[in-house]
Amino acid sequence: MSPRVDRRPPRGGLPAGVALKGVPPTSPTLLHFSEDPGITVFEPRPVASNPESEPLVWAIDEAHAPLYYFPRDCPRVCFWALPSSSPEDVDRYLGVTDARLVIAIEGAWLERVRETTLYAYRFDAAAGGFVSLEDHGAHVSRRTVVPTSVELVGDLLTRLRDAGVEVRLTPSLWPLRAALLNASLHYSMIRMRNAAAPPSEKDQKT
């Protein structure tokens, strides 16, 4: 097996001064999810986890929005097939479901998923100066962006259901994460620093 090429941007945003290729947005409107209902202006800024990163406004296209139907800090492992995924991996990981996207979260986050009120800010992609990162719906802008609207996301599990996502509530994300690292599927592992500690060796099934 050839080593997997990870094309995702490095952890912690994009490096300061990064050159953007100017790829047009993948959809005319883009979304930004927040638990704050009162944002009137989005200023470019480094990502929270890396103050050294390039100041940007981040947005996601509609197709990938369900990845963000979660509390901001909720650890989650998401995966889906790519045209380049091997038929064996597609069968192994997605043969048991009709969903095109599977998202696993820790059962410990159930209450927070139910109780979180989330808002979807909508941007006009062209007016906001957004470019696609060609990275599964991710877009960035260097400009100050004014949202065109803000909507309540509503009940998150319902939104995920309506988006056709398979949601797994599971005790630990680590075994799935470990398996996906060696698979040819696309995966997004979000906020794993907030995940419960991996099960110790003695707890692992043999």
Next chain:
Amino acid sequence: MNLYHFSEEANIGLLEPQPPAGNPGGEPLIWGVAEDRASLYWFPRDCPRVAYRALPTTTPQDRALFLGHTVAERVIAVESAWLDRLREARLYAYRLSPDGFRMVGMDGYFVTKQPVRPLDVQPVGDVLARLRDAGVELRLTPSLWPLHDALLDSTLQFAMLRMKNAAPRREMVPA
């Protein structure tokens, strides 16, 4: 060992044998399940669901394929269309003495023909939280059929409940 009988009714003083659902002419029985199967019944009675876990006879290949990505010992999948009904479900667990019950099959099911007075009754509570607390991996998924079909060919222990209520299979898209 106690047995459990689950009901959406809160105040049953005496369980009476009932004919099987869908077969009014069948023999009236009371069903009880062993405690380690109880989580399969923390669901609305009519909810289609697919559950599985490993047996000592499960092959390493099947264990890796179906349980290699989880620390949960049991996985239960339900249709996401049932989400609201899961959240609204009010279920009651009646604890029963095993006296008078006989085992049916090998999977923890028991029946009796005699009326049974429950030892006590407890609300199951919030279904999703209860499953989480029991260490179950719960999958809310658009269709149960792909998992159903995969399990039929496997060496896992599986249960497929109320599949007659499951949404139809997705139509095959012609290539």
